[in-house]
Amino acid sequence: MKKRIYKDIRKRKLFKTYEVKRRILLGLINDLSIPLEKRLDFVTELNRLPRSASKVRVVNRCILTGRSKSVYKFCKLSRLSLRRLGSEGLIPGLSKKSW
Incomplete structure (x- = not known):
């Protein structure tokens, strides 16, 4: 059980480091005033971030x-x-x- 707790702590730290960048990219992707080609570039940049840095991966x-x-x-x-x-x-x- 200790291993799961430490793994969750690592995921929380990883989420914290990428949280600001992820939110900025999501805001830029959802902004309709930006051209579609540029927003698709933001999507690919968002996909390059680690999957464990997502808020969904953090478990209580x-x-x-x-x-x-x-x-x-x-x-x-x-x-x-x-x-x-x-x-x-x-x-x-x-x-x-x-x-």
């Missing part, structure tokens, strides 16, 4: 287990880790509800 992961599914944004924990820590009383203000 649990900081304890590395689980990628059902991760809460506010605490960066998966539902399983949140329940376990909540049951142990390690998260202030969180109590287990039962019917």
Whole structure:
């Protein structure tokens, strides 16, 4: 699991380095006042950027287990880790509800 966490951290850093360039190119591509030939050049330049630098490739992961599914944004924990820590009383203000 540690490997997945480190891989995700590398993807986040790569995304951060190319974010500005990618947004500028996307803005220029969508600008209809620029001639079509020039916009196609911007598309090829955008395609040369690394695919892992896209925002879609960044995945939210649990900081304890590395689980990628059902991760809460506010605490960066998966539902399983949140329940376990909540049951142990390690998260202030969180109590287990039962019917």
